[in-house]
Amino acid sequence: DDAITLVPYTEPANGLSGLVPDWEQVDVGLFASLDGDILIIQALPAPAEVLLPILAEEFGVDVAPGPQATRTINTITWQIYTDTSGTEVIHFAVGQSEGGIAIFVVLQGPNAADLRETVFAPVIDALIVGEGSGAPPPGVSPETTSVPPTGADGPPIDPPPTPGQQVLLAPFVDPTAGFAALVPVGWTPSMPGVVMSADGDTLTLRVIDLPADAALMQITAAFGLGDTPTPVGERVINSRRWGLYVGAVDGQTAHVALGALEPARTGLVALSGPNADDLYTSVFLPVVDIFQLEVSTPPGFTGTPGSGTPPPVTQAVTFPEPPGQLIAVNGHRLHIDCIGEGAPTVILDAEWSSWSLELRPLQQQIAAITRVCVYDRAGYGWSDPGPEPRTAQQLVDELFALLNNSGESGPFIIAGHSFGGLTARLFASQHPDLVAGVVLIDALPPEFALRDDEFIPILPAPFIAELETLRDVLSEALVPPAVALDVVPDSALPPGLPADLADTYKIQFLRLQHIEAVLAEATALETSVRQVNGTTLGDLPLIVLIAGQDRPEGWRDTAEALAELSTDGALIVVAESGPRVPVDAPAAIVDAIQQLITP
CATH class of the missing domain: 3.40.1000.10 (Mog1/PsbP, alpha/beta/alpha sandwich)
Incomplete structure (x- = not known):
């Protein structure tokens, strides 16, 4: 037999270092020879006695008679077994370190019997638990990298176990x-x-x-x-x-x-x-x-996520408690958060796919002049999912019940942004006695989406497709909140969002109920547009704010016509703003509300 070449090995991902044959490394702690032999070296923060029966069942090793040998070296106590699977020999060892880390080494393949002393035993003897710096373990010289073969086989096993599919x-x-x-x-x-x-x-x-x-x-x-x-x-x-x-x-x-x-x-x-x-x-x-919740870390080891011994466990991330109240509304709960003093109270309604957190900076500015409430439509933010279809009429009925049940006193100034403008307009037309004024903030004009009574899809199809894919993934994956902190980039955060709210926004971004609520409103959009189309506001004080930049062709003409919904309507073009007026030009919204408070 030819000599087997062993080379120094260190793997921060599983916190081990030692010697391995110069075979191809196909994964963390997994090596394969050209002849089809496989060497596995892994560590797990678990007691060896717990790990042993599980791995024995996995690899088809009979551990009932006890180990064929035990060995303590480098502060690791090993239990060593040899068995067969079909025509192949399996050498199997489980070790327990002083740091509470269990290690297992498996050698399996057509030549495993001949490799017991030349690969399996030297690998076990050289393994240590620790940070691993790329250097060989104590007592192993980089120049001494070959071990002469002895040809020794492991003890025979009779009878051999029943062959079965191996899953590593x-x-x-x-x-x-x-x-x-x-x-x-x-x-x-x-x-x-x-x-x-x-x-x-x-x-x-x-x-x-x-x-x-x-x-x-x-x-x-x-x-x-x-x-x-x-x-x-x-x-x-x-x-x-x-x-x-x-x-x-x-x-x-x-x-x-x-x-x-x-x-x-x-x-x-x-x-x-x-x-x-x-x-x-x-x-x-x-x-x-x-599966275990608490994991331990050997001193000085800083592993990498995904495999092996982990770094210290971080604090679990959860969706925070609501800043406002959860109010029962027709069988589910809606979140409303009100701050400031004064009258009339302003109700802010967010654009499609948006929620109360994105309006927080604007809310704080309005609170300097009067009381102001933000709320989450059903399924958004802290609100429970609501019944479908999520039409404008359904949203108005829920908003009416929310204000009635929350104890907030009207009349109100209703301010709706973009899609929220549909709700604001329909609410004001149906409940004028509860409304002191209306601000339509670059609101969606129904007339823009209806051309000769034909509905024109206005929501971006690629974004809808991405949401549908994300919904399907989240339906099966049950993504934990912490994942959002890594997956959602900072560039997705609304400009001006306070730093202490960034994590909350990211977590919401990947909540299944949020994605489903966004898609439900999109599905019902044509019905919503038709419900709002043709409504008027009588003589209610009305200010229409229109973004001066980045608007599609035909938007400006239909948006300007919104000011004619009331005999007391006014039009203001916010020249410096794009469609996200609450972010680009919040002062324009505050000024409009001030005009309605003190005409």
Whole structure:
């Protein structure tokens, strides 16, 4: 036999360093020879006694008789096994370090028997847990990189285990959500906490900031668990009780586990796809058994997210408590936030896809002259989703109930921006006794969207398509709030948004209920336009603000005509502003409101 060349190895992602054969590295801690032999080296923040039976089942190793050998070196105590899978030998070792890190080394392949002393044993003896600097471990010289073969085989195993499909699992860590688990090697990440196989199977790992019962209700639809899901079994491990469920996604089996990690935090493991049943014991159950909320870090190690031992767990990110009140309105709750003193009170209604947080800077400026309220339409911000269709009439009915139930006293100045102008106009036309004045802020003119009574789509189709794709992904992925902090760029933040509100805005951007609310209003837009078209405002004081820049052809003429909705209407062109007038020219809105307060 030829000598086997071993080279120094360090891997910050799993916090290990040592020696490995000079084979191709195909993934973190995974090496393959040209002859088809595979070496796996991984670490996981879990007790070795917990890891051992799970990995033994995964690799088909019989550990019931106990290890064939034990060895303590470099402060790691190893249990060593040898078994067979079909015609191939498997060398398998699980070690426990003093830092609480469990390590496993697997050597499998057509030549594994001959490589026991030349690869498997030297790799175990050289492994250390630590930061890893690129240097070999203590006692290993860079020049001494070959070990002569001995040809020694492991002890024979009789009878051999039943051959089975091998699925390699590797450590996975989500430091922002604060959990560690295992995922199959070679599966492709599609979103944080979601990996997919080449055959179309999907593994989803999440921490949901809800008690287990509430978390179950949240995921029922996503995984097809039925109206009244009941567990098909339980699994208790590491002092955690997991409920096991079976559902369906796109006609294919979905295995789902929910475990109470803390009183108000629940772990989710879901496996769905064409091979979900076959992967139940080799993927689903091992992932459930290893899943843990708290992860530990060896001294001095600063790992990288995604694999291996994680950095210190960060504070879990959640959607913050509402700044205002949640008011019951026709079976759901709407959020309203009012500040300032004076009368009349101003009600601000945001543009399509926008919500109260984006109007916060404008609200604070208006609060210097009178009381002002921002609210979230159903599904936006802190408001619950509402009944569909989300037409202008539905929004007006909900706004009327919200103001009536909130205790805010009218009459009000209703100020609507863009799409919110439809609601403001319809509300004022139907409830003139509650309205002291109207400000239409670059409001959508129904006449612009209706040409000879034919509806012209005015919302950007590519953006709608992106939202639909995002909705489909979020429906299955259950993206934790922390992911939004990395995915949503700062460039998406509204100009002028206070820095302390940036994280809240990003989290909202990727909330499923927000995406669904935006799409629901878009779906009902034609109906909304037709409901508002033709309404007038009598003699209500009205100021129409029109953006002077970046408006489509034909907008200016139809927008100017809005000032004629009232016999007391006025038109102001905000020359320096584009369509986002609350951001570009908030002073123009404050001045218009001041004119209505003190005509």
